[in-house]
Amino acid sequence: MNLEGNIIREGSTDLFVPEAISERGPGKIEGRVFFNRQMAFNRDVSVALFHSVIKPRKCLDAMAATGARGIRICNEAPGNYRFIINDKDSLASDHIQHNIELNSLDNAEVSNADLRCLLAKEIFDYIDLDPFGTPIPFVPSALQGMSRKGILAVTATDTASLSGTHPGKCRRRYMANSQRNPFLHESGLRIMIGTIVRMAAQEDKGVTPLLCYYADHYFRLFLRTKDGAGAADASLELLGMMSYDRTTGERKVGEGKIGPLWLGPLMDHETISEATVPEGLECQERVRQHFDIWKEELDVPYYYETNELAAMLKLSPPGRDELLEVMRSIGKVSRTNFSPTGFRTDRPLEEVLEAFRSIC
Numbered sequence: 001m002n003l004e005g006n007i008i009r010e011g012s013t014d015l016f017v018p019e020a021i022s023e024r025g026p027g028k029i030e031g032r033v034f035f036n037r038q039m040a041f042n043r044d045v046s047v048a049l050f051h052s053v054i055k056p057r058k059c060l061d062a063m064a065a066t067g068a069r070g071i072r073i074c075n076e077a078p079g080n081y082r083f084i085i086n087d088k089d090s091l092a093s094d095h096i097q098h099n100i101e102l103n104s105l106d107n108a109e110v111s112n113a114d115l116r117c118l119l120a121k122e123i124f125d126y127i128d129l130d131p132f133g134t135p136i137p138f139v140p141s142a143l144q145g146m147s148r149k150g151i152l153a154v155t156a157t158d159t160a161s162l163s164g165t166h167p168g169k170c171r172r173r174y175m176a177n178s179q180r181n182p183f184l185h186e187s188g189l190r191i192m193i194g195t196i197v198r199m200a201a202q203e204d205k206g207v208t209p210l211l212c213y214y215a216d217h218y219f220r221l222f223l224r225t226k227d228g229a230g231a232a233d234a235s236l237e238l239l240g241m242m243s244y245d246r247t248t249g250e251r252k253v254g255e256g257k258i259g260p261l262w263l264g265p266l267m268d269h270e271t272i273s274e275a276t277v278p279e280g281l282e283c284q285e286r287v288r289q290h291f292d293i294w295k296e297e298l299d300v301p302y303y304y305e306t307n308e309l310a311a312m313l314k315l316s317p318p319g320r321d322e323l324l325e326v327m328r329s330i331g332k333v334s335r336t337n338f339s340p341t342g343f344r345t346d347r348p349l350e351e352v353l354e355a356f357r358s359i360c
């Protein structure tokens with residue numbers, strides 16, 4: 001094998017990557033084998049979950065490019081699991097093989113196949129989809145190749161279509177109506193989950209979020225899947241519509257034009273409360289901060305933006321912590337990882353506005 005590239009270190013793992021790599025943003029396709037440094041946080045979160053709360057046995061990194069994610073998990077998260085690290089491009093699979101050897105891994109093997117062929121033949125407990133853009137074309141294969149109870153992990157970089165910038169594309173791809181609103185990334189993520197719930201229901205599988213989030217320029221979903229008509233029905237029960245009124249700021253759940261979307265929790269709080277962040281991650285502090293917020297985030301299917309409310313009331317926005325302090329005296333309130341200036345509460349909008357006025 002005569003590959004051109006460089007060895008970099010991400011987290012506690014050495015990775016052989018091509019000469020031309022993306023440094024930030026959604027990542028430009030520079031050559032045949034793709035690597036984006038900014039996805040280190042995304043891979044860190046996978047390592048953290050494998051480290052403490054995800055315990056599958058047979059795992060597939062289905063669209064692996066250099067193999068960065070699967071290689072890092074195998075190297076950094078101890079456990080009794082095996083990874084097949086796959087890419088349909090033969091040069092990518094050469095990189096994967098090189099990275100397996102570079103890290104002396106005995107719990108990983110390379111595969112060079114179209115994931116659709118692989119998943120028609122083999123069953124996995126954990127399947128990771130990380131395409132360029134929408135993952136939807138690959139979801140049916142992943143559902144087909146999933147064990148009776150499994151974990152489907154998905155990265156989606158087509159956030160603009162889901163968050164109201166391209167409503168036509170969202171209708172075609174996700175069979176749902178999107179909207180540009182102050183919580184657009186959350187409504188986009190919920191549309192994405194809702195679409196996968198509906199696709200899984202067609203095959204009598206239920207889907208529930210283990211952890212779903214938005215970061216940088218992408219959505220990331222860890223979904224538990226479970227075979228059975230009852231599980232599928234239970235997931236469908238948590239789909240619905242919602243609305244947002246631009247003039248009043250009012251959000252309504254159960255009616256409206258946004259959706260269908262997932263209205264249930266974005267994570268399994270019991271599991272996430274047990275997650276620990278291992279040492280040696282690439283974005284150690286950022287991962288720790290995110291887990292701290294995930295552990296406190298309320299299950300309300302939208303958040304408020306301090307800037308949005310300030311503009312409505314024609315006041316200057318207070319600091320989020322100051323607002324949270326006041327809100328705590330009237331109800332439940334939490335920060336949200338969707339926005340550094342956003343917050344969730346179980347109180348109605350008029351009480352939120354009253355609290356807002358009292359400190360501005």
Ligand SMILES: C[S@@+](CC[C@H](N)C(=O)[O-])C[C@H]1O[C@@H](n2cnc3c(N)ncnc32)[C@H](O)[C@@H]1O
Nearest residue numbers: 063064065068069087088089114115130131132
């Ligand atoms: C965004 S890159 C993956 C990045 C990688 N997971 C990482 O963390 O660096 C997408 C990869 O999917 C591969 N791919 C696209 N379609 C595929 C298919 N049908 N089966 C397997 N791999 C595929 C591409 O060759 C490309 O390497």
